[in-house]
Amino acid sequence: MFDPAVPSWTSAPNDPNLMLASSITYRPGKILVSGGGNKNLSLNAQTSALVLDETQANPGWRHVNSMVYPRYQHNLVMLPDGKVIAVGGSTILDQSSHSGSLAAEILDPVSETWSTMASN
Numbered sequence: 001m002f003d004p005a006v007p008s009w010t011s012a013p014n015d016p017n018l019m020l021a022s023s024i025t026y027r028p029g030k031i032l033v034s035g036g037g038n039k040n041l042s043l044n045a046q047t048s049a050l051v052l053d054e055t056q057a058n059p060g061w062r063h064v065n066s067m068v069y070p071r072y073q074h075n076l077v078m079l080p081d082g083k084v085i086a087v088g089g090s091t092i093l094d095q096s097s098h099s100g101s102l103a104a105e106i107l108d109p110v111s112e113t114w115s116t117m118a119s120n
Helices: none
Strands: 022-027 030-034 049-053 061-064 075-078 084-087 103-108 113-119
Touching: 022 075, 022 084
Parallel strands: none
Antiparallel strands: 022 030, 030 049, 049 061, 075 084, 084 103, 103 113
16 A cells, blocks of 8 residues: 555555455545456456455455456446446456456445446
């Protein structure tokens, strides 16, 4: 993590579910990480979602509700109302994959739950 006031880098808390995942800062000090996977365990993308709240005294990753669809190399986009939409991504950990998650999902940051949207 980079602190521009110092300026210096420090190690962030780690979690095994963070491999090959997508991330976004969706509120001041709050980072969402979702999807990805570990090629050493499986070639299937995962549905997990984690949040890091840097405003806490001892920040650490915590699991929130998982996405419905597995996603690898998907995009997380901040919406004007503060929600986050997950679009695209492959269902397997392969950059040349043609299998994708077509339905978008939206995370409500208050309830930390995902809602499925229409397919592409």
